[in-house]
Amino acid sequence: MRVRGAGPVPQPFTLTRSWRCPTGTALSHSRPHPSPAATTRSAEPPQRVRTTSPHPAPHSRKGLRMGTRTGSRRTVLAAAGVTAAVALLTTGTASATGSPSAAGTAAGNVLTHGSAGGSAVGVGDVFTSSLSSGASVTIRTTAGGSTGITCTASQFTATVTGNPAAPGTATESLTAHTFGGCTSNILGTTGVQSITVDRLPYSTTVTSGGPLTVGAGAAGAVQTTVKLNTLLGLTTCVYTSTGLSGATSNTDNSITFTNQLFSKSSGPVTCPGSSYFSAKYGPVKDTSQSGSPSVFVN
Secondary structure, X not given: OOOXXXXXXXXXXXXEEEEEOOOOOEEEEEEEOOOHHHHOOOOOOOOOOOOOOOOOOHHHHHHHHHHHHHHHXXXXXXXXXXXXXXXXXXXXXXXXXXXXXXXXXXXXXXXXXXXXXXXXXXXXXXXXXXEOOOOOXXXXXXXXXXOEEEEEEEEEEEEEEEOOEOOOEEEEEEEEEEEEEEEEOOOOEEEEEEEEEEOOOEEEEEEOOOEEEEXXXXXXXXXXXXXXXXXXXXXXXXXXXXXXXXEEXXXXXXXXXXXXXXEEEEOOOOOOOEEEEEEEEOOOEEOOOOOOOEEEEO
């Protein structure tokens, strides 16, 4: 007979979980399920209960976090590498195009026009220059002397054949060199009929720092023919040189020759045995460019 309100006293039940060892033996693990009384809040701090979970174990989460940080670090490094590469490319582009000429004057060419380190002179450009203001050509019988020929006009033309990066040596071909307004005070002469530069073109070099040389061309050594009017008639004097050396200046874009020796190769006694050539040309202009800008040596 069942008494109302009476019933079996609740008993704790156990939750049994079984798994198999690698040998196939079934094992069981029993953990008591808390009784209803245990569900009431206790003054004691709750105990942390470890349970199995399909989520990664703590060490796996740590590995995941470490992997994430490593991946992030790699991403940052990769981004920094890309940024550096872009910066280098941008700098290279700016060096090539940010200068006055796309010809690459950031590194600097030996010959530039417009300014020192400006736009690179192109191969094939034509230079020309007359005497500097107030200058004259002097061809003296002795170095630094006063006897000889004086010309108030002279001009040269040259074509650029090479213009490397500075420091270096640019090359030119001297294609024309003329003289005018010449007079002579050489004993026995009454005037100068003409001065002609022979065997053109000549090989010319211009080196960073300023030195300039004029040397032999395909036709031979530097040679000049001078025709003098004398009391006895026309006299022809021929002079040769092993080469000329000049100095360039960016201050006034000039070329200066001082006491460059020419030796007589043919002519009567009326012709002096030696001649010393001095002149200053400038400004040298690049006539292949709009406005014929001045030429600079770098």
